[in-house]
Amino acid sequence: MIRLEGVSKTYAKNGTKAVDDLSLEVRDGEIFGFLGPNGAGKTTTIKVMTGALAADSGRVEIDGLDLASKNLEAKSRFGYVGDNPELFSRLKAYEYLNFIADVYRVPDNERRERTEALASRFGISDVLSASIGSFSRGMKQKLCVVASLINDPSNWILDEPMVGLDPQSAFDLKEIMRERSKAGRTVFFSTHVMEVAERLCDRIAVINKGGIIFVGSLEELRARHGGGDETLEELFLEMTDAEEGGGK
Amino acid sequence: MRAPFPSLLRFSVLATYGLKGRGAKDEGAIKPLLGQKRNAATFKSVAKTVGLAILVVLLVADFVVIFFGTNWAMYQALKPAGLQGLLILNAAMTASFLVFFIGFATALSTYCLSSGESLLLSLPLKPKHLLGAKIVTVYLSNFLLAFLLMATAYGVYAWGEHPGPEFYIYGLLSIIALPVIPVVLSYFILVPLMSALRALRNKNAVMIVGGIVGLAFALAFNFAIQASASRLEDSAWILEHFAGPDAFLAKAGMAYLPAFIAWKASSSGLFGGALWSLANLAIGAVLAALAAIVLGPAYASSLSRFGDVKIKRIKASRGFLEKKLKARSLRFTLFMREVRNMNREPVYFINGPMIVLLMPVIVAIMVLAQGQSLGELKAMLAGLGQGPWLMLIAAASGAFLGSSTSITCTSISRDAKVLSYIKSLPIPIGEYALAKFLHGFSFSAFGAAVGVVFIGAFAGLPAPGWAGALFMALAVSAFIDVLGIWLDTANPRLSWDNPTAAMKQNLNAVIVILGTMALLGGLGVLAAFLKLGVWENLLAFGLLPALLAAGGLALYPRYAIKKIASLES
Numbered sequence: 137m138i139r140l141e142g143v144s145k146t147y148a149k150n151g152t153k154a155v156d157d158l159s160l161e162v163r164d165g166e167i168f169g170f171l172g173p174n175g176a177g178k179t180t181t182i183k184v185m186t187g188a189l190a191a192d193s194g195r196v197e198i199d200g201l202d203l204a205s206k207n208l209e210a211k212s213r214f215g216y217v218g219d220n221p222e223l224f225s226r227l228k229a230y231e232y233l234n235f236i237a238d239v240y241r242v243p244d245n246e247r248r249e250r251t252e253a254l255a256s257r258f259g260i261s262d263v264l265s266a267s268i269g270s271f272s273r274g275m276k277q278k279l280c281v282v283a284s285l286i287n288d289p290s291n292w293i294l295d296e297p298m299v300g301l302d303p304q305s306a307f308d309l310k311e312i313m314r315e316r317s318k319a320g321r322t323v324f325f326s327t328h329v330m331e332v333a334e335r336l337c338d339r340i341a342v343i344n345k346g347g348i349i350f351v352g353s354l355e356e357l358r359a360r361h362g363g364g365d366e367t368l369e370e371l372f373l374e375m376t377d378a379e380e381g382g383g384k
Numbered sequence: 385m386r387a388p389f390p391s392l393l394r395f396s397v398l399a400t401y402g403l404k405g406r407g408a409k410d411e412g413a414i415k416p417l418l419g420q421k422r423n424a425a426t427f428k429s430v431a432k433t434v435g436l437a438i439l440v441v442l443l444v445a446d447f448v449v450i451f452f453g454t455n456w457a458m459y460q461a462l463k464p465a466g467l468q469g470l471l472i473l474n475a476a477m478t479a480s481f482l483v484f485f486i487g488f489a490t491a492l493s494t495y496c497l498s499s500g501e502s503l504l505l506s507l508p509l510k511p512k513h514l515l516g517a518k519i520v521t522v523y524l525s526n527f528l529l530a531f532l533l534m535a536t537a538y539g540v541y542a543w544g545e546h547p548g549p550e551f552y553i554y555g556l557l558s559i560i561a562l563p564v565i566p567v568v569l570s571y572f573i574l575v576p577l578m579s580a581l582r583a584l585r586n587k588n589a590v591m592i593v594g595g596i597v598g599l600a601f602a603l604a605f606n607f608a609i610q611a612s613a614s615r616l617e618d619s620a621w622i623l624e625h626f627a628g629p630d631a632f633l634a635k636a637g638m639a640y641l642p643a644f645i646a647w648k649a650s651s652s653g654l655f656g657g658a659l660w661s662l663a664n665l666a667i668g669a670v671l672a673a674l675a676a677i678v679l680g681p682a683y684a685s686s687l688s689r690f691g692d693v694k695i696k697r698i699k700a701s702r703g704f705l706e707k708k709l710k711a712r713s714l715r716f717t718l719f720m721r722e723v724r725n726m727n728r729e730p731v732y733f734i735n736g737p738m739i740v741l742l743m744p745v746i747v748a749i750m751v752l753a754q755g756q757s758l759g760e761l762k763a764m765l766a767g768l769g770q771g772p773w774l775m776l777i778a779a780a781s782g783a784f785l786g787s788s789t790s791i792t793c794t795s796i797s798r799d800a801k802v803l804s805y806i807k808s809l810p811i812p813i814g815e816y817a818l819a820k821f822l823h824g825f826s827f828s829a830f831g832a833a834v835g836v837v838f839i840g841a842f843a844g845l846p847a848p849g850w851a852g853a854l855f856m857a858l859a860v861s862a863f864i865d866v867l868g869i870w871l872d873t874a875n876p877r878l879s880w881d882n883p884t885a886a887m888k889q890n891l892n893a894v895i896v897i898l899g900t901m902a903l904l905g906g907l908g909v910l911a912a913f914l915k916l917g918v919w920e921n922l923l924a925f926g927l928l929p930a931l932l933a934a935g936g937l938a939l940y941p942r943y944a945i946k947k948i949a950s951l952e953s
Contacts, residue, residue, distance in 0.1 A: 148950075148952060149952055186808035187807055188807045190950055208810045208811075209810075211808065211809060211810035212810040216805075216808045216809075218804070218805055218808070222802075223802055223805060224721070226728040227724055230705075230708045230709065231708075231724065233709065234710070234712075235720075235721055237709065237711070238713075239714065239809050239810060240809075240810065241711070242711070243711065244710055244711050247709050247711070248702075248706060248709050251700075251709060252700070252702070252705055255700065261699060261700050262698060263695055264700040264704075264705075265698050265704070266695045270696075
């Protein structure tokens with residue numbers, strides 16, 4: 137379970153208020169989609185949620201653990217796939233996975249079993265001894281996904297995870313999201329692909345200009361907009377256009 | 385609308401030299417005012433600019449002093465024989481030679497700056513324009529080098545001979561023309577090489593080859609300067625080696641037409657000088673255009689294949705995973721990450737651990753090139769062995785080498801790309817920071833030992849002196865390492881495009897290198913002033929810095945946790 141209460145974040149470098157008094161709750165066992173136009177505050181929210189950025193105010197809880205005061209315990213409860221897979225390019229893939237497993241203190245047999253299963257599922261078993269710097273963006277993304285699951289976390293946080301993935305890997309990723317949800321684990325991901333969110337998510341949140349403008353299921357969203365059979369994409373554009381002051 | 389070539393050239397110059405274009409300035413002007421934060425940023429950028437300007441002035445002044453001394457000695461030696469005009473020929477030859485090496489290294493390291501550059505190939509740009517812009521860009525920095533070197537010679541000549549104004553004009557035209565050919569020649573070598581050898585078409589290979597070329601050049605240049613410095617007072621030697629009919633300068637000068645033309649331009653009067661100068665400019669322009677037209681397509685083709693990598697594919701067997709995936713302590717795993725990231729990145733390795741091995745080689749070359757009797761030097765150092773002086777010299781050597789790796793003072797900057805991710809992991813930031821210190825200090829300890837052994841073995845330092853020198857060297861190195869990691873945590877360079885900027889072009893590294901020199905110099909003066917005994921020296925220059933380092937290190941994690949949490953990378 138992930139909970140954000142009144143989170144705000146202004147970047148000191150340029151004074152931009154990226155997130156403004158944001159509150160959100162992601163329940164156990166649900167797949168939660170985080171949607172918003174470019175620059176809406178999605179990545180900043182996720183970075184605050186994972187401790188990569190310090191919030192100016194507000195509170196983040198992971199499985200009931202306060203991220204500020206129980207930092208390490210809270211961080212041990214999630215796996216994170218960032219928006220940029222440019223990680224440790226000088227390490228070999230297996231060295232990176234072993235590093236992450238050491239950080240999460242994953243026992244030897246579990247790290248081997250999970251690496252074998254996940255690397256095989258994402259088709260990167262044969263490049264584990266290669267340098268990450270030689271990988272394509274998609275391969276790096278797959279490696280990040282494998283690394284994020286090496287501790288079998290109760291919460292899985294992904295920022296634009298489909299970017300760079302081939303169709304088979306994107307399909308596998310969605311399957312894993314469903315499996316984890318069925319097992320009672322939380323999946324939180326941001327995306328620009330409305331079709332993915334529409335098919336996959338139990339609930340969604342729409343963020344614009346640093347604030348949440350909708351949280352709920354797709355049915356609730358449709359009901360709010362007159363109960364028609366509009367697609368999520370149409371509803372999303374309607375909402376964000378309205379925020380911009382009436383659209384085109 | 386601007387023609388493509390000037391725009392391309394502007395892009396190339398800005399990207400290569402990391403300059404900010406006019407647009408960036410405009411953008412800064414329209415940014416909202418942020419009160420004190422903006423003032424602080426302005427102060428920081430002004431301080432940075434002033435610091436860099438001082439460094440550039442010091443560096444340029446250093447070279448001017450070297451070149452001026454050499455040219456003045458030559459002028460004094462050649463003047464009595466009426467051959468002082470050879471000064472210009474010598475400067476032209478030397479400038480062409482230096483520009484060839486520096487130009488080659490620059491052309492190599494800027495051949496393909498980033499993947500963004502290969503995107504240029506998708507634009508409707510002609511290959512000759514792509515290479516032409518590159519040649520002009522590399523030429524610009526080499527023109528400054530040639531100017532520095534040749535203007536000194538022209539200045540010395542003018543000081544003594546009071547020539548007419550045309551001397552200065554033709555001199556400037558020669559300085560403009562001469563660097564073109566060595567730069568163009570570099571591309572005539574590089575483009576076919578890059579086209580033929582796939583192994584060269586990647587960032588690492590370029591870094592390694594460039595590093596070796598640069599290193600060989602630096603050592604050879606150092607040797608030449610040191611060797612000639614010891615001969616400058618010997619007029620007979622200068623005459624024999626520079627003015628004799630069999631002298632290398634005479635032969636090479638006659639063979640290398642542009643240098644010969646530059647020499648003639650300075651001594652052929654108003655009309656003749658103009659013709660020679662124009663001839664040199666024409667040769668340069670024609671060769672540059674020819675290179676762009678002939679080599680352009682091959683250059684564009686090699687650029688499109690730059691960075692092609694072949695991934696090593698080996699099926700990970702159960703045995704492989706059992707062997708490789710093993711739990712280790714968090715401290716060890718963080719330490720190993722530091723070691724691997726540094727040792728496998730050529731620019732980090734060359735400017736970090738490699739320095740420890742390189743410095744003694746440079747010092748040895750300086751000593752050998754000076755032609756001094758090693759026996760005399762050894763006897764002089766051995767004579768100090770009765771008191772604590774030899775131990776202090778060995779300690780200073782160790783401390784200098786131990787603190788010269790720039791590892792701790794760039795440790796946070798080097799992680800700028802992954803800092804955000806690191807912060808999302810359950811890693812105690814104190815442990816993370818300690819691993820960085822231990823990594824830096826492990827190389828400092830090695831450097832300190834090498835430095836002490838270097839002097840100790842050469843000068844026959846008595847056994848107890850070795851231990852004392854090593855203790856002091858380790859203590860001072862540790863103290864500087866602690867200062868370095870504090871500095872880079874307080875002011876890391878978080879925005880960079882290539883690893884060179886994170887380490888080699890990091891202001892923190894410059895501050896620590898210069899600060900170390902000042903500190904060691906200050907300690908040397910202090911030691912000479914205090915004239916302490918062995919034990920007092922150990923307390924003052926060993927125990928005290930060790931305690932300061934320990935205190936700084938003890939306080940550091942708390943600061944690092946707070947500061948790193950606040951970084952927005």
